[in-house]
Amino acid sequence: MPETTKTVVLTGFGGYEKLEVQDLPRKDPGPNEVEVNIQASGINFAELMCRQGLYDNAPKLPGVLGLEGAGIISSLGSEVKSLRKGDRVLCLKAFGLWTEYAIVDADQCFVIPDEMTMEEAAAIPVNYITAYHMLFDMGSLRKNKSVLIHMAAGGVGIAATQLCKTVENVTVYGTASAGKHDIIKEMGVDYPIDYRTKDYVQEIRAISPKGVDIVLDPLSGDDSNKGFDLLKPLGTIVHFGAANMVTGKTRSLFSVAATWWKTKNVNPLGLMRQNKCVAGYHLGHLTHEKELVTSAVLDLIALYKEGKIKPRIDSVWSFDKIGDAMAQMNERKNIGKVIIKPHKVD
Structure with missing residues (x-):
């Protein structure tokens, strides 16, 4: 050895x-x-x-x-x-x-x-546990609900799409560049949206005027505000990343500052009036919670064996x-x- x-x-x-x-x-x-x-x-x-x-x-x-x-x-x-x-x-x-x-x-x-x-x-581990916890534990996903998944062609995006399709009649909106639409549709996205050429808020409102039940936000910045506004009453937005900060191979202080400045600050009194939920998820600060992680992994392995995720x-x-x-x-x-x-x- x-x-x-x-x-x-x-x-x-x-x-x-x-x-x-x-x-x-x-x-x-x-x-x-x-x-x-x-x-x-x-x-x-x-x-x-x-x-x-x-x-x-x-x-x-x-x-x-x-x-x-x-x-x-x-x-x-x-x-x-x-x-x-x-x-x-x-x-x-x-x-x-x-x-x-x-x-x-x-x-x-x-x-x-x-x-x-x-x-x-x-x-x-990272993509599927993240998607599982956000959808089922934080978002309380159940039948007849709708979900907006940003970066739907990424690892978490595909994991979340597949997990949505394990629940009856869940509508999935997914943002991705146009060249990736065929594949994310194959994965289960019902409405692919090219975020580079279209306003995803307008596109979703045209189909569902009241918005969506769950938003999975890995972007932060102004997209966090748009996501919150897209929520239906009793809807939940889960923030789990700040991809808008990562704009090149080295750190951009402008992107960091702009993302931080544009990210929505939440007022609990405002949440009560709007009947909406805001959540944050960070697997890196959850790995010590062995029961939560183990339960999710065992469920995911079972879903893989059943052919429901891959x-x-x-x-x-x-x-x-x-x-x-x-x-x-x-x-x-x-x-x-x-x-x-x-x-x-x-």
Whole structure:
């Protein structure tokens, strides 16, 4: 067994050149930990924001990013009884999974079905847990409701669309560039809207004058105001990102300031008069809530086995191509999940 682990290391804040592939010493798992031979890891907007110095829960520099991954258990801590060496698992961690051999809490690893690929498994934790909690726990999604999903061609967008379609007669509006509409319709979006050429508020109002029941907002800024105004009475908007801040490969202070300035401030007295709900979701601050995470993951694995959800993999890159992989997301080219792997990809 190798004594080192191939790792993507964030060395500073800035462009793609701040990510270096290094061979770091392997570590032994603690009593309640396991070592996972990572076969695939996901890229999320959280990592893009970490690289730009915009993420509030980023690892200290130099640090290892990676919130999710999938692989094979290669070593067990002395107290671990629920898993076995050789188990195929997906895993979740508050960063540290962009490495070939990762140390992970045993209760953050979940055995995956034989039919699930490693790439699919790596695409589930962040996107699908996020979508699941927002729709079912915060949004109380049920039949005959309507949902606006921004960035519907992204990982969370596709996850949310698929989960909406597990509920009877849910109408899904999805924003995405025109070239992505055929695929998001295939995923289940009823009304694709090209946010680059059309006003999505006007488009939705033309179909549903009262608006929608749930808005999933990864953008913030002025879009948070538009989303709130689109809510029907008793509707809920869930804010879970600030993608409007990420406008290039390096941090733009103008974009940060503009997004912050335009984001709606909520007055509780106003909410009472309008009968609307505003929620915020941040999986990075929820990973310690093991029961909430475990319940969601087990439900998601069951839905996968039933054929009701299936991650769409946009592209797979080696660690050595991490800059290109990040650019795929940064430039909004992806349709589905961007995956990285430790070694060369055929």
